[in-house]
Amino acid sequence: MVKLDQINISKDGLTKFFSPIEAAILKSLWNEGEMMTSELTEKTKIPLTSIAGTLDRLVKAGYASRRVDNVSGRVRYVYAPVYTEDEVGSEITTKIMDSLVDTFGRVAIENFSKYSDKK
Amino acid sequence: MNILGEINCFGLCIKLSENAPIVGLLIVSSVALLAAGIIIKMPKHRLSMFVSGQIASFLAIISTFYLMKCEGMLSIYLYFGYTLVSSAIIFGVLRFYDRVMIKRLNAKPIKNILSWIQEFTGELANATVYYYDSAVPRAFAAGRSVFVSIGLLETLTNDELKAVLAHEAWHIRNNNCTPFLKQLAVMTFSSHKKDELEELADIFAAEIAGSEPLFSARSKVDKVFI
Numbered sequence: 001m002v003k004l005d006q007i008n009i010s011k012d013g014l015t016k017f018f019s020p021i022e023a024a025i026l027k028s029l030w031n032e033g034e035m036m037t038s039e040l041t042e043k044t045k046i047p048l049t050s051i052a053g054t055l056d057r058l059v060k061a062g063y064a065s066r067r068v069d070n071v072s073g074r075v076r077y078v079y080a081p082v083y084t085e086d087e088v089g090s091e092i093t094t095k096i097m098d099s100l101v102d103t104f105g106r107v108a109i110e111n112f113s114k115y116s117d118k119k
Numbered sequence: 120m121n122i123l124g125e126i127n128c129f130g131l132c133i134k135l136s137e138n139a140p141i142v143g144l145l146i147v148s149s150v151a152l153l154a155a156g157i158i159i160k161m162p163k164h165r166l167s168m169f170v171s172g173q174i175a176s177f178l179a180i181i182s183t184f185y186l187m188k189c190e191g192m193l194s195i196y197l198y199f200g201y202t203l204v205s206s207a208i209i210f211g212v213l214r215f216y217d218r219v220m221i222k223r224l225n226a227k228p229i230k231n232i233l234s235w236i237q238e239f240t241g242e243l244a245n246a247t248v249y250y251y252d253s254a255v256p257r258a259f260a261a262g263r264s265v266f267v268s269i270g271l272l273e274t275l276t277n278d279e280l281k282a283v284l285a286h287e288a289w290h291i292r293n294n295n296c297t298p299f300l301k302q303l304a305v306m307t308f309s310s311h312k313k314d315e316l317e318e319l320a321d322i323f324a325a326e327i328a329g330s331e332p333l334f335s336a337r338s339k340v341d342k343v344f345i
Binding site for chain 1: 232233235253254255256269270272273274277339340
């Protein structure tokens with residue numbers, strides 16, 4: 001799960017909350033649904049040696065799930081996202097908002113209301 | 120006796136002993152053999168030279184201790200204590216390290232999913248092959264077991280897998296002598312020549328599975344099978 005001390009707001013997009021490889025894998029899984037390792041390396045253009053360790057970490061952290069497919073004498077992993085993009089977004093924003101309210105209290109809530117009004 | 124006193128004692132005892140030339144000869148042979156081990160190219164001969172050099176070093180250490188006339192020497196007690204503890208670890212704990220790895224990795228027998236891998240390895244060595252859940256392609260041998268990750272199984276072709284399995288089978292076949300090599304390295308304070316063992320395992324793997332699959336497996340997943 002995303003840890004607050006790993007958040008870096010100076011970066012772009014999902015890499016604020018995930019490493020570039022984690023972000024690339026998650027985006028592909030959200031777009032495609034189920035994917036094999038070879039498809040993931042092809043789609044993300046990240047070599048297997050770099051992607052493999054990250055896949056293990058994403059599965060361990062609960063963001064991705066995998067099953068072992070055994071087809072005609074070959075085994076392969078099939079990956080799927082555990083949460084939708086919106087669910088992950090909701091988890092991250094809740095964490096950040098909790099942290100902001102905890103630190104700034106009323107001021108943070110007033111600013112949230114401004115966003116809400118703009119919307 | 121303090122350590123400085125003991126150093127003086129070592130020097131004095133060797134100097135006064137009529138067997139000092141033997142110790143000197145052993146030290147010179149040891150250095151010559153270790154140097155030859157660095158120069159020679161054939162891994163098998165290189166390993167033999169290195170091991171002979173280590174044996175000569177060990178004999179030099181033991182004969183030096185034998186020549187000591189001083190009593191209650193701390194360094195001799197420490198050396199034997201160190202040898203005993205390292206033997207217990209190398210011949211006891213490491214021999215059964217595969218049991219630890221099976222539990223730690225939650226590894227399962229490969230015959231449950233790909234029986235040909237167990238049959239192929241079983242013909243080369245008395246070993247059980249286990250697979251474990253990881254996308255990182257990796258294979259290694261411990262005790263009488265070979266471990267392969269699912270990442271390795273999905274990355275390599277069957278021919279490349281055979282090359283990796285033959286490499287690991289070589290390690291299992293030679294697991295009877297590798298603990299002695301490790302122990303010798305520990306007792307002579309020299310580093311264990313792992314590269315030679317890896318090269319010998321690769322030569323065996325190339326004989327069994329062909330050098331092309333071995334080469335392509337190494338280029339796909341270099342450093343992941345040891």
